[in-house]
Amino acid sequence: MPDPTNGWQKTLCPYCGVGCGLLVQIEDGVVRRVKGDADHPSSWGDICAKAVHLAPTLRTPDRLLHPQVRARRDAEPARVPWEFAVRFVADRLREISAVHGPDAVAFYGSGQLLTEEYYVASKLAKGFLGTNNFDTNSRLCMASAVAGYARSLGSDGPPGSYEDIESADCFFLIGTNTADCHPVTWKRIRKRKLAAPDEVSVIVADPRWTETADIADLHLPLRPGSDIALLNAMLHVLWKEGLLDQDFIAGHTGGWSELRPVIARYPPDRAAAITGLSAEIIVAAARRFGGARAAMTLWSMGRPSWSSSRTPTTRPRPRASPTCCSRRRSGPRRTAS
Numbered sequence: 001m002p003d004p005t006n007g008w009q010k011t012l013c014p015y016c017g018v019g020c021g022l023l024v025q026i027e028d029g030v031v032r033r034v035k036g037d038a039d040h041p042s043s044w045g046d047i048c049a050k051a052v053h054l055a056p057t058l059r060t061p062d063r064l065l066h067p068q069v070r071a072r073r074d075a076e077p078a079r080v081p082w083e084f085a086v087r088f089v090a091d092r093l094r095e096i097s098a099v100h101g102p103d104a105v106a107f108y109g110s111g112q113l114l115t116e117e118y119y120v121a122s123k124l125a126k127g128f129l130g131t132n133n134f135d136t137n138s139r140l141c142m143a144s145a146v147a148g149y150a151r152s153l154g155s156d157g158p159p160g161s162y163e164d165i166e167s168a169d170c171f172f173l174i175g176t177n178t179a180d181c182h183p184v185t186w187k188r189i190r191k192r193k194l195a196a197p198d199e200v201s202v203i204v205a206d207p208r209w210t211e212t213a214d215i216a217d218l219h220l221p222l223r224p225g226s227d228i229a230l231l232n233a234m235l236h237v238l239w240k241e242g243l244l245d246q247d248f249i250a251g252h253t254g255g256w257s258e259l260r261p262v263i264a265r266y267p268p269d270r271a272a273a274i275t276g277l278s279a280e281i282i283v284a285a286a287r288r289f290g291g292a293r294a295a296m297t298l299w300s301m302g303r304p305s306w307s308s309s310r311t312p313t314t315r316p317r318p319r320a321s322p323t324c325c326s327r328r329r330s331g332p333r334r335t336a337s
């Protein structure tokens with residue numbers, strides 16, 4: 001049995017959704033060093049600056065390491081033993097629930113909780129206290145994405161995997177500054193692009209020019225909130241130019257006959273007026289995507305949050321549409337918060 005207070009231990013980076021594997025060196029219960037875990041499949045030993053600086057972050061003097069309780073609401077918090085703190089919280093929860101009902105208690109979880117921790121917290125809230133009021137920032141940030149997954153793919157999990165990066169020959173990045181937000185994934189994409197610059201193309205749809213756009217063959221600086229018009233127009237081009245796999249559509253998708261009249265309304269010229277892009281660059285992006293052997297779509301919160309909340313209302317609002325009609329599997333990563 002490994003000693004958890006000494007030696008190198010495997011764990012995961014707590015920061016972003018890339019979920020890089022870490023090795024942390026612990027001496028007498030204190031984290032001294034952090035490095036990448038070469039065996040971990042999402043990162044292969046790579047990490048970014050945020051994880052490199054984890055060790056000193058864990059040792060900051062203002063870190064809360066012990067439970068504290070206020071004797072009165074206006075009193076300074078005082079350190080108490082764990083047993084006291086747990087009993088104190090349990091008594092208060094029981095009291096509130098008895099007087100006001102279980103729905104008077106609400107839980108708010110962190111996106112940094114692990115699956116097992118979510119399970120235990122949900123059991124406590126729903127199974128024992130009987131309150132349905134359990135929310136987390138991960139639900140807030142993923143709600144629109146999950147609704148989109150369920151509606152377009154029939155399941156709320158992203159269909160892509162990190163291994164797809166090494167196989168892809170076209171990356172379509174929309175609503176994401178991957179270089180800054182998910183540097184380890186970005187390094188894999190960049191490495192793939194630089195290893196075969198003529199074979200691999202990168203399309204970045206983002207109103208801003210970011211470091212992610214530095215390696216783009218095509219940068220589409222669309223107007224904020226016009227993503228759906230761009231996507232519908234790209235699908236329009238794929239459809240009109242026969243770049244869709246009709247067998248795949250017939251065998252594995254639903255709603256194509258309802259979608260077709262929607263994308264029929266989005267020729268590149270119309271999408272150009274909505275997005276502020278040229279019709280030519282929309283056509284070029286669609287052709288690159290449709291002509292690829294293995295295209296991969298990646299996005300992060302810039303896309304679902306923005307396009308759902310800021311689609312211009314003065315223009316006809318397109319219906320949400322399936323995005324799996326390309327002949328390629330387009331698979332986003334687990335989006336990061």
Ligand code: SF4
Nearest residue numbers: 013016019020048051
């Ligand atoms: S990319 Fe950086 S912040 Fe994100 S999981 Fe990996 S090491 Fe952590």
